[in-house]
Amino acid sequence: xxxxxxxxxxxxxxxxxxxxxxxxxxxxxxxxxxxxxxxxxxxxxxxxxxxxxxxxxxxxxxxxxxxxxxxxxxxxxxxxxxxxxxxxxxxxxxxxxxxxxxxx
Amino acid sequence: xxxxxxxxxxxxxxxxxxxxxxxxxxxxxxxxxxxxxxxxxxxxxxxxxxxxxxxxxxxxxxxxxxxxxxxxxxxxxxxxxxxxxxxxxxxxxxxxxxxxxxxxxxxxxxxxxxxxxxxxxxxxxxxxxxxxxxxxxxxxxxxxxxxxxxxxxxxxxxxxxxxxxxxxxxxxxxxxxxxxxxxxxxxxxxxxxxxxxxxxx
Numbered sequence: 001x002x003x004x005x006x007x008x009x010x011x012x013x014x015x016x017x018x019x020x021x022x023x024x025x026x027x028x029x030x031x032x033x034x035x036x037x038x039x040x041x042x043x044x045x046x047x048x049x050x051x052x053x054x055x056x057x058x059x060x061x062x063x064x065x066x067x068x069x070x071x072x073x074x075x076x077x078x079x080x081x082x083x084x085x086x087x088x089x090x091x092x093x094x095x096x097x098x099x100x101x102x103x104x
Numbered sequence: 105x106x107x108x109x110x111x112x113x114x115x116x117x118x119x120x121x122x123x124x125x126x127x128x129x130x131x132x133x134x135x136x137x138x139x140x141x142x143x144x145x146x147x148x149x150x151x152x153x154x155x156x157x158x159x160x161x162x163x164x165x166x167x168x169x170x171x172x173x174x175x176x177x178x179x180x181x182x183x184x185x186x187x188x189x190x191x192x193x194x195x196x197x198x199x200x201x202x203x204x205x206x207x208x209x210x211x212x213x214x215x216x217x218x219x220x221x222x223x224x225x226x227x228x229x230x231x232x233x234x235x236x237x238x239x240x241x242x243x244x245x246x247x248x249x250x251x252x253x254x255x256x257x258x259x260x261x262x263x264x265x266x267x268x269x270x271x272x273x274x275x276x277x278x279x280x281x282x283x284x285x286x287x288x289x290x291x292x293x294x295x296x297x298x299x300x301x302x303x304x305x
Contacts (some may be wrong), residue, residue: 084131086204090274 021055029055052099060095067092124263127208127271132201139210143178146213146220150174153223158299160185160292161262163219163254165228165247176303178213184295185209189269192287196280197273208268215261219254226250262288 023030032048053064070076078088122129130138150156151171156164160181186209193200226246234240241247266284270276275283 082129084127084129084135084204084271086131086201086271086274087128089199090271093274 018058019054021050021057052102055102056095056098060098063091063095124260125267125271126211126264127268130207130211131204131271132207133203135207135211136203137207139207139212139214142214142217143182143210146217147171147175147178149217149220149224150178153220153226154228155220155223157181157216158296158303160288160295161258162292162296163216163258165223165226165250173303177299180298180302181295182210182213184291184298185213185265188287188291188294189265189272192269192283193273196275196283200273204272205268208272209265212261212264212268215257215264218257219250222250222253 021030022028030050032050033045035044035048036042053061056064066077066080070080074085074088074092078085081088127135146157148171151169151174154166154169156166156169156174157177158164186206189209190202190205193202193205226249227244228247229240229244265288266280269284269287270280273280
């Protein structure tokens, strides 16, 4: 339960501030160098991989957010986005392919 | 002013892409309903204009055509097309809905209505006379117009069929292109065989 809540907050947070995922200079995948606690200001430095979903483009993250909000119903999503059912399903398939490629 | 022009350009581009690929917005039962309305209208008008769609990508002007024959032609075309495209879908795609193929393929035949209407205003020269003197074809302006019109309309319909398969099966690239060409040719041949065996003009 805790995980799913934090996951949604995480996705939302990223969409709001538009976390950069690729290097603006060479377009390579960016990594996390520093994490900071807002409460006690403790900083953790290192070289961390970004979570899989955070590595997706802003549009893909927004799509996943809609997908979760609509309880995974592509039918509801298609009526909300005013797109046909197979188009929405193809968009989801593209994201699945990207995630699978990334996991490899 | 510049931004207004850009906006106009973007709008026309969106309309153009919607004309060639409406399936990003409409598919399934909804597309089937709209497509069926177009097919029924085409069938009725064809009875008066004597235009026979005797093949998936075929059209001929005939001397006599009953309402039943007109609908038989259109039904055979649609059944052949949907059956072959569904079979293609099973080969090239992992997951798709048959209703999407049925709906989008039915809607992709809607441009044929233009030819059905155009046929109403066409005076077809006698085929025996044309065989004797082929130059006679050029004496009928309306006949030349419908021949010229049939080219872009058929291309438009084929583009729609291609996009219908693309959206319904979620496939891209060479695999889609080659599968579509083969499927269309097979559907054309099957529809021709069925029409030859079951419809007497």
